[in-house]
Amino acid sequence: MPIKLPDELPATEILAGENIFVMKESRAFTQDIRPLRIVILNLMPVKETTETQLLRLLGNTPLQVEIVLLHMSTHTSKNTSEEHLSMFYKTFEEIKHERFDGMVITGAPVEQLEFEEVTYWKELQEILDWKMTNVTSTLHICWGAQAGLYHHFGVPKHPLPEKIFGIFPHTLNKQNVKLFRGFDNYFHIPHSRHTENRREDIEKVPELEILSESEESGIYVVATKDERQIFVTGHSEYDPTTLQDEYQRDVGKGLDIAVPRNYYPKDDPNREPIVTWRAHANLMFSNWLNYYVYQETPYDLNNGK
Ligand SMILES: CC(=O)SCCNC(=O)CCNC(=O)[C@H](O)C(C)(C)COP(=O)(O)OP(=O)(O)OC[C@H]1O[C@@H](n2cnc3c(N)ncnc32)[C@H](O)[C@@H]1OP(=O)(O)O
Ligand SMILES: N[C@@H](CCO)C(=O)O
Helix, strand or coil: CCEEECCCCHHHHHHHHCCCCEEEHHHHHHCCCCCEEEEEECCCCCHHHHHHHHHHHHCCCCCCEEEEEECCCCCCCCCCCHHHHHHHEECHHHHCCCCEEEEEECCCCCCCCCHHHCCCHHHHHHHHHHHHHHEEEEEEECHHHHHHHHHHHCCCCEEEEEEEEEEEEEEECCCCCHHHCCCCCCEEEEEEEEEECCHHHHHCCCCEEEEEEECCCEEEEEEECCCCEEEECCCCCCCCCHHHHHHHHHHHCCCCCCCCECCCHHHCCCCCCCCCCHHHHHHHHHHHHHHHHHCCCCCCCCCCC
16 A cells, blocks of 8 residues: 655655655545456466466455456367356456456466467457557466567567476566565566567567566566556466476376476475465565556546546
C-alpha cells in the first residue's frame, strides 16, 4: 500500500526517487477505489492446479480483485473436464466487449511446437491484440511470454540442448524497477523449459527491456518500456512439489530427464524439496497488481478516466 505523506515533506521526493511508493496528500484525497478486474487466460492442461497457484498469489494483497477465468474455444482440453470449464470459465467471445485492469496469460506445454502448429494459435493472436487496447497491464508467463514476444515483436524461441529444469539464482539488471521493489540482490525462481528467448533477439527490439536474468537459466523478465506488457520466463507461481511432479512424470515415462537442480537437499530426489522462491513470487505478483495495475488503471475502465 502507498504511504501517504504531506506534499512538501523532503522525504517524499527522496523516497519517490527510490520508487518507494509515496502518494501525495493531494492525490490520496482524490483517489477512488473499486475492485480490480483481472482476467486469467489459463492455457495450462490441469487448470485447477494453475488456478489455485495464481489465485494464491493474486489474493495476497489488500486490494479487492474480481477474477474472470478464460479458456480457448478453439481447443478441446484433454486434461480438464468440460464440466469444470463450463462451470467456471468463459470464452473470448463472451468477454471481448469488456475491459480489464489486468491479465495473466499462463504457460502451456506446447513450447516444442512452432507457434503456428498450436491448435489455438489464431484465437490466441486475436486475444493478444485485444489486450493491447482492453487491458491496462498483462503478465505473460513462460510459453505465454514466448507467444507474446513472438506475436508482438517477432522474437523467436530457440530449442535448448537440455531442459532448463530446477531452481536458479537471478539478479536484477536495473535498480528501482517497481516490479521488483523489496527484492534481494539474489533471488531464486523455478524454470522448467525446453526452449529459451535470447538476449540478442530481444535487444533488437527498441520497445523491450530485459529487467532480470540468471547466469544459468538466462532471460527471466522482459518488459515493454511503457511497463504495460511483462514477459516472465520462469514459474514463480509453482507449488513446492510441481517440479517434483514433472520429474516423476518424466521418469515414469522412461524419458532422459535430469534431477531438477538446486531443488532437493544434496540433489537427492528421495528427500523433500526446499522452497526458496515463495517470498519473491508473492512480492512480484503484489508489486505487479499494485504498481502496474491498480495505480495505472483508470477508475472508469470504459472511459479511460
Ligand atoms: C514452457 C511452459 O510454458 S511450461 C508450462 C507447462 N507446464 C505444464 O504443463 C506442467 C504440467 N503438465 C503436465 O504435467 C502434463 O502436461 C500433463 C500431465 C498435464 C499431460 O501430459 P502428457 O500426457 O504428456 O501430454 P498431453 O498429451 O496430455 O498434452 C499436454 C497438453 O498439450 C496439448 N497439446 C498437444 N499438442 C497440441 C497442439 N498442437 N496444440 C495445442 N495444444 C496441444 C494437449 O492438448 C494437452 O493440453 P490440454 O490438456 O490443455 O488439452
Ligand atoms: N514445464 C513443462 C515444460 C514443457 O513445456 C513440463 O515439464 O511439463
